[in-house]
Amino acid sequence: MTRIFSGIKPTGHLTLGNYLGAMRRWVEVDQHGADALFSVVDLHALTVEHDPARVRRLTRQSATLLLAAGLDPELCTLFVQSHVHEHTRLSYLLECTATDGELRRMIQYKEKGARAQSAGQGVRLSLLTYPVLMAADILAYRTDEVPVGDDQTQHVELTRDLAVRFNQRHGHTFTVPRATHPPVAARVMDLQDPTSKMGKSHEPGAGIVYLLDEADLVRKKIMRAVTDSGTDVVYDRAERPGLANLLEILAACTGADPAVLAGEYRSYGDLKRDAAEAVVELLAPIRKRHAEIAADHGYVDAVLRAGAERATALARPLVDDAYRAIGLLPAG
Secondary structure, three states, rough: OEEEEEOOOOOOEEHHHHHHHHHHHHHHHOOOOOOOEEEEEEEHHHHOOOOOOHHHHHHHHHHHHHHHHOOOOOOOEEEHHHOOOOOHHHHHHOOOOOOOHHHHHHHHHHHHHHHHHHOOOOOOHHHHHHHHHHHHHHHHHOEEEEOHHHHHHHHHHHHHHHHHHHHHHHHHOOOEEEEEEEOOOOOOOOOOOOOOOOOOOOOOOOOOOOOOOHHHHHHHHHHOOOOOOOOOOOOOOOOOOHHHHHHHHHHHHHHHHHHHHHHHOOHHHHHHHHHHHHHHHHHHHHHHHHHHHHHEEEEEHHHHHHHHHHHHHHHHHHHHHHHHHHHHOOOO
């Protein structure tokens, strides 16, 4: 059976972009017919300035929203990254396999490092090395497929390179994974800045729809979305990014094709109203279910504990093999 791994960082409140770009596929496709593991990758949230209490709070909220969105612990494994020590055990071995040059070429390192420096903050070493930890997250489970957004493809390619390099040097140890992408709305853009991804770690703003936003707030944000100075409704990601973003959001909510949808509208206002109502309808059951699950801390704790136990049982033999392959003396 195909094994799938994917993770989500608790660096902010989960957004419509997270749901349409990743979570919905996890629920509707990936947990069915595959051995699927999903993790709240809390260690990745430590690469920049953070509030410890907020990281803990968002870690629980993220896990709760994943369950509310439809992940079923009977069908998949849901766990918190830091609860499984094999991730950090394997990460150091892969740091001994990676090179400084290939890590400094990572686009996210360049972008986040530049933002940290412009804010007068130092750039943490973990920001440079976290793609190696991400590789460990994936490789520890003999993962076949990694469902990711477009912005994470480079990291999966690094993971593949490290797996191949380690196997060539030390004997076959890792499965070489491949990235998979949803066909529509793989990268939902900010409603006020359609050239930037709708990111949960950005400062709160009118361009980000959060999964727990009230319906009226969702409508307000979408109705105020940036489009352009034209009047005709056409689907053109390069020339009309704001309009294309709205069409892709509506398409992802309804199962339609964005280019076909464009031909059905004569005004931006009608498109915005339909997109807003589609998003409200999409998020309503998630918000309701989240409130129910959040009220039962014991249930969430039990799911995460069972998930960590299964993930550890899967990862430990592989990581032990990697330790032996690279030349480390087994304990006792």
